Amino acid sequence: MLQLWIVLVTFSCLFLYVFILPKWRNRHIPGPRPSLLLGNVSELSRQGGTAPLVFERFRKQYGDVFQIWSFYRQIVVISHPDDIKYIIVTKNFPKAEEFNLSLSPLAGRGLLTVGKSQHQERRRAISKHFNEDFLRQLHRHMRVELMILLSKLQQVTERKESIDFDKEATSYTLDVMCRTGFGCTANTQEDASHPISRAVNVSLREMYHNLVAYPIRNCFGLYSSPALKNATGVIREFASQVIEARRTESEEDKTRRPLDLLDIFLKMDNLSDQNIIAEIATFLVAGHDTTSHTMSWLIYEVCQHPEIEQKIQQEVDTIWGDRQDWMLSFEEIGQLEYLNKVWKETLRKHPVAATGTLRRLDTDVTLPSCGMLLRKNTAILVPIYLVHRNPEFWPDPETFEPERFTRENTMKRHPFAFQAFSNGPRNCIGQFFATHEALTTLSSLYHFFTFRLACRAEDVKPYHAMTMKPSVGKVSEDAKGVSEYVKLPVWVTPRNTMAHLREE
Numbered sequence: 001m002l003q004l005w006i007v008l009v010t011f012s013c014l015f016l017y018v019f020i021l022p023k024w025r026n027r028h029i030p031g032p033r034p035s036l037l038l039g040n041v042s043e044l045s046r047q048g049g050t051a052p053l054v055f056e057r058f059r060k061q062y063g064d065v066f067q068i069w070s071f072y073r074q075i076v077v078i079s080h081p082d083d084i085k086y087i088i089v090t091k092n093f094p095k096a097e098e099f100n101l102s103l104s105p106l107a108g109r110g111l112l113t114v115g116k117s118q119h120q121e122r123r124r125a126i127s128k129h130f131n132e133d134f135l136r137q138l139h140r141h142m143r144v145e146l147m148i149l150l151s152k153l154q155q156v157t158e159r160k161e162s163i164d165f166d167k168e169a170t171s172y173t174l175d176v177m178c179r180t181g182f183g184c185t186a187n188t189q190e191d192a193s194h195p196i197s198r199a200v201n202v203s204l205r206e207m208y209h210n211l212v213a214y215p216i217r218n219c220f221g222l223y224s225s226p227a228l229k230n231a232t233g234v235i236r237e238f239a240s241q242v243i244e245a246r247r248t249e250s251e252e253d254k255t256r257r258p259l260d261l262l263d264i265f266l267k268m269d270n271l272s273d274q275n276i277i278a279e280i281a282t283f284l285v286a287g288h289d290t291t292s293h294t295m296s297w298l299i300y301e302v303c304q305h306p307e308i309e310q311k312i313q314q315e316v317d318t319i320w321g322d323r324q325d326w327m328l329s330f331e332e333i334g335q336l337e338y339l340n341k342v343w344k345e346t347l348r349k350h351p352v353a354a355t356g357t358l359r360r361l362d363t364d365v366t367l368p369s370c371g372m373l374l375r376k377n378t379a380i381l382v383p384i385y386l387v388h389r390n391p392e393f394w395p396d397p398e399t400f401e402p403e404r405f406t407r408e409n410t411m412k413r414h415p416f417a418f419q420a421f422s423n424g425p426r427n428c429i430g431q432f433f434a435t436h437e438a439l440t441t442l443s444s445l446y447h448f449f450t451f452r453l454a455c456r457a458e459d460v461k462p463y464h465a466m467t468m469k470p471s472v473g474k475v476s477e478d479a480k481g482v483s484e485y486v487k488l489p490v491w492v493t494p495r496n497t498m499a500h501l502r503e504e
């Protein structure tokens with residue numbers, strides 16, 4: 001009997017400590033009422049599990065700072081630019097272990113997930129090479145892949161079929177990343193069944209599940225489902241082969257090709273083979289579908305605004321002149337002022353890294369925007385989707401308006417109201433790479449083609465799994481439960497600028 005009492009009392013104390021006390025101590029923070037065991041999980045799973053959309057409703061109700069509970073874990077969501085600056089720049093609090101552990105099966109201790117103590121040195125070493133020379137190489141490498149993309153679109157116009165633009169764009173950016181970053185070709189544009197495409201897709205989805213179900217998976221240390229194990233196995237094997245090929249490369253080949261990311265990783269002190277594999281996986285995953293989905297959202301928006309399409313085409317055609325080439329030069333990309341505004345407005349309205357950065361406070365803090373006290377160890381989320389829809393800084397946020405990014409309007413705005421690439425020491429290292437790649441690609445696409453949606457605009461919904469992509473729905477699911485989605489069906493029509501290229 002005594003034993004039973006001991007078990008009961010211990011269990012009750014544990015329950016109080018895990019489920020009741022934290023909620024009571026944080027009762028001063030507004031937010032939806034959590035249920036005792038699940039917290040706010042059931043509300044968060046509404047809207048197709050696309051949490052950033054649910055956050056918008058919470059913000060309207062509770063303001064710029066609110067808390068949510070995932071089972072017994074508290075997350076404070078902030079979206080005021082003053083608070084964001086304080087958390088991610090002034091204090092630069094470390095990434096939360098939820099984030100690092102959830103991504104670790106693939107990203108290991110790569111730049112995205114490595115702890116604060118090692119991050120600075122690693123980042124400095126890699127950043128040195130993310131300079132203009134590197135972007136020029138990107139530009140050169142893109143030619144081959146861009147020609148494949150353009151000729152695929154040309155064939156589609158001849159067959160008078162619609163295409164899933166997002167699918168094509170994602171294979172394209174993956175091939176560009178492989179070529180520019182690691183000097184290899186995955187050729188997923190021409191071989192859609194290449195295992196690496198599917199592995200990247202599956203790992204993104206599974207790592208997102210890790211993050212969402214963190215409180216449960218953490219209890220059992222379950223960060224690697226069989227699907228994730230398989231997918232990371234494929235990516236790691238691919239990375240090992242790339243490293244092996246580089247190590248056995250002849251001196252002659254070495255001198256003939258430009259320096260790339262892999263050279264940088266191989267030259268870095270204290271970077272074990274496991275860490276090099278982690279970096280390759282990190283850059284492969286962080287560096288391709290972010291850019292492709294943003295290009296897809298841009299096409300989606302411009303399809304609904306023919307006047308914007310016309311302005312883009314006018315700008316691109318003027319710079320193109322009557323030359324016969326597939327792409328603009330490196331310098332000319334810098335002249336695409338209007339297209340650049342459309343790109344930024346797309347990143348504003350459809351930030352692919354929608355849930356943003358997740359940090360953990362290592363001291364108590366008082367938020368500058370409202371004076372609210374947050375205790376040490378609180379997890380803080382900065383959902384970019386929410387930040388970019390704050391009407392105080394982005395009036396009429398659902399309207400797609402590239403003019404928000406004129407120099408004058410940008411100067412008037414709070415510098416931390418735009419978070420597409422985050423800010424501070426852990427912002428996106430690839431933002432200039434992504435922007436250059438997108439502007440080069442989009443200028444060619446709009447010079448040679450016109451795009452129209454092959455579905456109703458309202459049928460395209462945001463689908464969220466680490467990144468937020470457009471999706472019109474599931475088309476099939478295989479025996480392993482892996483779903484195939486049509487993301488952005490479009491009709492592509494050739495413009496008369498295509499004529500001289502057809503003759504080549």
Ligand code: HEM
Pocket residue numbers: 111112113123282283286287288290291294351352353356357358419420421422425426427428429430431433434
């Ligand atoms: C439209 C395209 C892109 C968007 C919107 C984007 C967005 C972001 C954001 C919001 C972060 C911060 C994540 C966090 O705090 O947890 C980030 C980090 C990162 N991004 Fe990007 N990204 C893009 C393209 C790229 C590309 C092309 C590369 C590689 C060439 C890349 C590599 C990385 C890496 C390695 C980090 C971690 C940086 C660090 O912690 O030091 N990204 N990105």
